[in-house]
Amino acid sequence: MSAILVEHIAKHFGTVKALDDISFSVDKGELFGFIGPDGAGKTTLFRILTTLIIPDQGKATVNGLDVVKDYRKIRQDIGYMPGRFSLYSDLSVEENLNFYATVFGTTVAGNYDLIRDIYVQIEPFKKRKAGKLSGGMKQKLALCCALIHKPSVLVLDEPTTGVDAVSRLEFWEMLKRLKESGITIVVATPYMDEAGLCDRIALIQDGNIMAISTPSEVIKKYPNSLYSVKSDDIFSLLNDLRKFPDVHTVFAFGQAAHVSFKPGQSAGSSLQDYLQAKGHSGIIISPVQANIEDCFMELMIK
Amino acid sequence: MRTLLFIIQKEFLQIFRNRGMLPIIFVVPIVQLLILVNAATFEMKSIKVSVVDLDLSSSSRKLISKYEGSPFYKVVQTTFSNDEAMEFMQSGKVDIIIRIPNGFERQLVRENHAKVQFVINAINQAVAGLSSAYSTSILIDFNRELMQDWLSPSQMAGLKNIQTDYSYWYNPKLNYKTYMVPGILVLLVTIIGLLLSGMNIVREKEIGTIEQINVTPIRKIQFIAGKLTPFWIIALFELAFGLTIGKLVFDIPMVGNLWLIFMSGGVYLFVILSVGLLVSTVTNTQQQSMLVTFFFMVVFILMSGLFTSIESMPDWAQKLDRLNPLMYFIKIMRMVLLKGSAFADISPHFWSLVVFAIILSSLAVWRYRKVA
Missing domain, CATH: 3.40.50.300 (P-loop containing nucleotide triphosphate hydrolases)
Structure with missing residues (x-):
């Protein structure tokens, strides 16, 4: 019971x-x-x-x-x-x-x-x-x-x-x-x-x-591919990321931005080039495991 | 039952820990009794008189001396000018102008009648009414003496004349304090019962403790009883405390049985606490609760017969006043303390209170259950 x-x-x-x-x-x-x-x-x-x-x-x-x-x-x-x-x-x-x-x-x-x-x-x-x-x-x-x-x-x-x-x-x-x-x-x-x-x-x-x-x-049920992106200017980074083609969601997460792509799509190396072209420095892009907050955000937009 | 005791214990702990509460319980009644009873008096002493004697005859002087001799009057101005007297009236230095016209005595002797004018400040109509009545009674007295002086005994015998003598029962010296103390005591008990109890329950709502209480097995009825019993006890204690002060300081008579007072007081407080509970069900903050109780209290008090006589109210107001619990308890207090009334005498008022208690408490508990 x-x-x-x-x-x-x-x-x-x-x-x-x-x-x-x-x-x-x-x-x-x-x-x-x-x-x-x-x-x-x-x-x-x-x-x-x-x-x-x-x-x-x-x-x-x-x-x-x-x-x-x-x-x-x-x-x-x-x-x-x-x-x-x-x-x-x-x-x-x-x-x-x-x-x-x-x-x-x-x-x-x-x-x-x-x-x-x-x-x-x-x-x-x-x-x-x-x-x-x-x-x-x-x-x-x-x-x-x-x-x-x-x-x-x-x-x-x-x-x-x-x-x-x-x-x-x-x-x-x-x-x-x-x-x-x-x-x-x-x-x-x-x-x-x-x-x-x-x-x-x-x-x-x-x-x-x-x-x-x-x-x-x-x-585990989180469907998207997720990256943590860092750069020296977090504010313009968020704005620029939102303009990147195919990007699904962008959220600030502490000192980094969590960027997600729909299943089957990925950032690849083009993201690095894109940000460099936008004039960002200190760019670190790494794939990350989704946490509860990412899942929550994902469920919220549905 | 055990739970109830624990709640009461907790309440007392909180009440006595509250720094604002103890002064309210002990200092306020003393101050109120001492100040209100001494200050709120309708007794007339030293009404200020201006005399405009344009006659200056022996009769006019005799009339004036009657006012000078009265304990109620104090001649503060003697003048021949109306304007001067009016100026004094304007500036509030005199309450009444006695104007004796020129030829007062001559007219009295020749034509058997003469005129005197009273000009009375009627800003306070109660005082004005009383001083006009006093003045008239002095004049009647003066008139009678005139007749005695001028008429032979045989003529006097032919005149029909009714003389009035007074004997004041239950308050032979017409001591205003004797009348006020029992009423003020009711006021006190009401304030403690209504204001504090109403606010106390709302306080639990306001600070959220009621949330925690509501998930315990405490029943609503236990909670209410536990909250109200301390105030019932405190208010009854206050009644005893106030009666003691009344006896020691004002030497008010206590002719009747004090148990009757406390029995009625117990029922009356039940009514008042129910009203407090009712108020707490319709309000959410202590401030709201205070405003609502204040409104009720002012209406109840002004219509209670504490300061003004109920019998002189208009008929509809008297009928409406049957809904005023204060009125009943003030009546009971005065009847028992001053008159020595027994239960049979006060029973209509007592049973009215009982009916109030039953109706209001069931209403309050029903509302409380529904709301909280």
């Missing part, structure tokens, strides 16, 4: 279509990522899964329980970390944790095993008010509070947004360890680089799921 099963879910807000006929399933113990830009519908989907809003149509179950009919049972069994920090900023770290433990009818000591690794990092600040913690600490505390009742499904809405790179890595390490203890984790993120850390990912855009697969599978 799947931990989460979603069939033809749709949700409108006025005239805005937030989710448009979405279906997917998440297996038990899986780390499942939703990758998509802001406004793609990730938060709406998560709010439906956590029984906070009711879908307009379709059916969704968590551990076989219907999100509309059995919402009360689901709430016992699900941990949710909203995208916005939602703990009491005027209560201390300890008080927040105790409060959430008691409302789930448990104690911090009772489920300490699960949160120990995370909690020890914020324990030195346990008397500090939650509002006075740094961004990364806040996330750790929020994760502790979401885990304190030993949920079987953990739903995290953009947990690493606004967190520094080191803390982000740490956070994903924690998620991996939680996954090992058998918890199903669903996580949303706008960061493409985090996608590779998930077991499976769903690329979501404008309320539609464009692809669901393992990260490597998504990459």
Whole structure:
């Protein structure tokens, strides 16, 4: 049985279509990522899964329980970390944790095993008010509070947004360890680089799921030939590349430009000549393996 | 039940941790009672009088001396010029001009009647009405003395004359503070109950904590009860605190049973907290909530009979006022404290509050469930 099963879910807000006929399933113990830009519908989907809003149509179950009919049972069994920090900023770290433990009818000591690794990092600040913690600490505390009742499904809405790179890595390490203890984790993120850390990912855009697969599978399905092109003047490089015949897409990617060609076509040596003729210096052209972001861009133009 | 206790515990923790909250709870009532009760008075003392005596006879002087002798009047100007007196009136230095025309005494003796003119500043119509009534009663008094002086006892006996004497019940010295303190207390309790509770729930919405609460097994009803109970307790404490100040500082009478006050207070607060909850379901930020409650509070307070008498309102307003919970509780407070009314006396007001409590709380909970 799947931990989460979603069939033809749709949700409108006025005239805005937030989710448009979405279906997917998440297996038990899986780390499942939703990758998509802001406004793609990730938060709406998560709010439906956590029984906070009711879908307009379709059916969704968590551990076989219907999100509309059995919402009360689901709430016992699900941990949710909203995208916005939602703990009491005027209560201390300890008080927040105790409060959430008691409302789930448990104690911090009772489920300490699960949160120990995370909690020890914020324990030195346990008397500090939650509002006075740094961004990364806040996330750790929020994760502790979401885990304190030993949920079987953990739903995290953009947990690493606004967190520094080191803390982000740490956070994903924690998620991996939680996954090992058998918890199903669903996580949303706008960061493409985090996608590779998930077991499976769903690329979501404008309320539609464009692809669901393992990260490597998504990459394998990338149809075009892709090159990384560098030169000293990245801005005019992008403009010139777009004018090159047969080119399919050009995107800036860090210090380089990712240029793709439709299947069967390739840059060959003519690209080098073309750029030289345009007066570029320091040109490096190398074929590269597509990453999730390239795949996402490709799916977006379709 | 256990969950409820934890929520209440958490609420109290937050309330007492909020630096703005403690002064509101303890300082505001003291300040309000001390300032409002002393300042918001309709008692008339030292009405400033200008005397324009153009007669200068013994009768006119006798009349003026009656005003000088009254504790309510203070003669600040004596002049022969109308214009001068009017100037004083214009610049706000006098409230009333008493004008005795030339030939006042002669007319009185020869023609048996004479005229006196009062010019009254009616910017504040309540004060104007009262000072005209006072002035008239002094004049009537003066008139009676004249008759006694000039008529023989046998003639006096032939005149029919009704004399009025007053005995003021429940507030024999007509002490305005005795009347105000119970009303101001209701005001206080209302502010604590309505403003703070309404804002508190909206705050959870505003800062997003309600999102995290909603995914826990806490039931909505538990959440509401847990949020409102602390304010119910604090407001009742405030009532006791205010009554103590009223007793110690103003020595207000407490004739009736205090349990009746607290019982009615408990029900009244239930009504007020329900209104607060209702407001929080229709607003999304603390600012909106404050504006909406403020609007309701001003209407409720001005129509509550705290400052103005309900009986003198127009008929439609009196009917409308039956929807004003403040009115009932102020009545109960005054009846029990000043009059010593028993439950049977206040029961119509009490049951009205109970009906309000039932209707408003079910409405609020129903709205809350639908919205959040």
